[in-house]
Amino acid sequence: SQQGEEDPQALSIQEGENATMNCSYKTSINNLQWYRQNSGRGLVHLILIRSNEREKHSGRLRVTLDTSKKSSSLLITASRAADTASYFCATAPNSGYSTLTFGKGTMLLVSP
Amino acid sequence: EAGVAQSPRYKIIEKRQSVAFWCNPISGHATLYWYQQILGQGPKLLIQFQNNGVVDDSQLPKDRFSAERLKGVDSTLKIQPAKLEDSAVYLCASSQATGLDNSPLHFGNGTRLTVT
Numbered sequence: 362s363q364q365g366e367e368d369p370q371a372l373s374i375q376e377g378e379n380a381t382m383n384c385s386y387k388t389s390i391n392n393l394q395w396y397r398q399n400s401g402r403g404l405v406h407l408i409l410i411r412s413n414e415r416e417k418h419s420g421r422l423r424v425t426l427d428t429s430k431k432s433s434s435l436l437i438t439a440s441r442a443a444d445t446a447s448y449f450c451a452t453a454p455n456s457g458y459s460t461l462t463f464g465k466g467t468m469l470l471v472s473p
Numbered sequence: 474e475a476g477v478a479q480s481p482r483y484k485i486i487e488k489r490q491s492v493a494f495w496c497n498p499i500s501g502h503a504t505l506y507w508y509q510q511i512l513g514q515g516p517k518l519l520i521q522f523q524n525n526g527v528v529d530d531s532q533l534p535k536d537r538f539s540a541e542r543l544k545g546v547d548s549t550l551k552i553q554p555a556k557l558e559d560s561a562v563y564l565c566a567s568s569q570a571t572g573l574d575n576s577p578l579h580f581g582n583g584t585r586l587t588v589t
Contacts, residue, residue, distance in 0.1 A: 365515075392575045403477070403564055403580030404516070411575065449515050453575065460529050461578060463508075463515035 365393075365450040365464030373470045380437040382467040384450030385430075391453045393426055394461065395435050398447045407435075407448075412455070440471045475499065477581035479565050485587045491553040494584045498546070498567030504528075505542055506578065507550050508564040516564055522548065555588045562586070 368383045384393070392411045396404040410417045410426045410433065417424045423436040437444055447468045451461040478497040486492050498505050504523050508516035519538065521529040524545040533540070537556070542548040552559055562583040570576040 394577060396578075401582075403566075403582045404578070406577035406579070409575060409577055460518060460521055461506075462518070465513075465515045 365452050365462065367448070367450055367464045367467040369467060370465070371468045371470070373472065374440060376440060376442055376471055376473050378440055378471075380440050380444070380469055380471070382435045382448050382469070384433045384435070384464055386433075386450075386452045386464075387431065388452075389455040390428075391455050393424075393433050394451045394453070395422075395424060395433075396449045396451060396463075398449065398466070400446075404449065437469075440469075442471050442473050445469060445471045477565055477567055477579055479563075479581035479584055481584055482582070483585050483587075485589065486555055488557055488588050489554040491551065492555055492586060493549050493551045494563050494565075494586075496548045496550070496565030496581060498548070498565070499579055502567035502569055502579070503545075504568045504570045504576075505548050506566040506568075507540055507548070508566065510562045510564055510583070512561070519550070519563075552586075555586075557588050560586055560588045 365384045365386045394409045395407045398404045408419050408424050410424050421438045426433045447466040449463050449466045451463045506521050507519045510516045519533045520540045522542040525542045540550045562585050564583045566578040566580045568576040568578045
């Protein structure tokens, strides 16, 4: 079953604009991770945020986590054409082994 | 650091035939995962190994899918017999995770399976 649900399903912006993607989940988590997938390739890990963290930065990426609302957002600032990809959130449960459950993803298109 | 290696890259078979996929994880990674990704969807976990033991195979269709991880390193995933709905990309991933560790996953480029 897929726990995370990304919103929107697709996003189209111009280079230089910011892109925001949201993820909602249902059960309590140990951590939440964001991944990027370019067409025809495997997923690449972007950032991990733990349940006791509220915000994390990595380069042009900013991730927030609101455990009370069971939601997370990924912000990509000053987007580039190379950011065109699908973005997935994945949640790790609060108990048991670190089995990640992925959402359906947001497809981001950045036009030059 | 060499990445996760998968082969073949593409495979086309007819329904009711058998197929096998191979994965070589990053050296030293204890945990290995097989995910199925249907077009337009996120990856769905099929099976998770820690070393050579199965941690989670609750979503593996065991009547037709099988997987093994020999000596806690390489892994193979087999489908026998294949159905049309098995058409998907099969992704292998590995991580340093053990137990409740939070290590990120490293993915291979996947095997795209088409069942006709």
